[in-house]
Amino acid sequence: MTTPGRLSDPYASDGGSANLADILERVLDKGIVIAGDIRINLLDIELLTIKLRLIVASLDKAKEMGIDWWEDDPALSGAARRRELSRENEQLQARIAELESRHDDSRDAHAEVVRDE
Incomplete structure (x- = not known):
C-alpha cells in the first residue's frame, strides 16, 4: 500500500x-x-x-x-569509425610511399640505361 x-x-x-x-x-x-x-x-x-x-x-x-561490442562497431560508434579511418589512412600512406619508392627506383634504373648508351 x-x-x-x-x-x-x-x-x-x-x-x-x-x-x-x-x-x-x-x-x-x-x-x-x-x-x-x-x-x-x-x-x-x-x-x-x-x-x-x-x-x-x-x-x-x-x-x-x-x-561492449558497440564501442568497436564503426556503424554504431563515432570513435570506432575514426579509428577505422585512421587505420585505413595509415595503410594508404604506406602504400603510396611504397609506390613512390618503386617509381623512384624505376626512374633511376632508366636514367642509368640512358647514360650508358
Missing part, C-alpha cells in the same frame, strides 16, 4: 501487480538472458541450426558483464 506523496518501491513484493515501468527498470538493472536453439532436420539429417541468445540490460550492466 502506498501513501500519498510517496512513490512505491518497484522491488517491493507486497503481492501487487507491477507496472511496465517497474518491470523494465528491474530488467535493465539486473539484466535478463533469453536463449534458444532452432534446428531444422530432414529425415534425421541436420540441415540448419540457429542459436539465439538475447541479453536485455542497461549499457552500464552490459559493460559490467564485459559486453
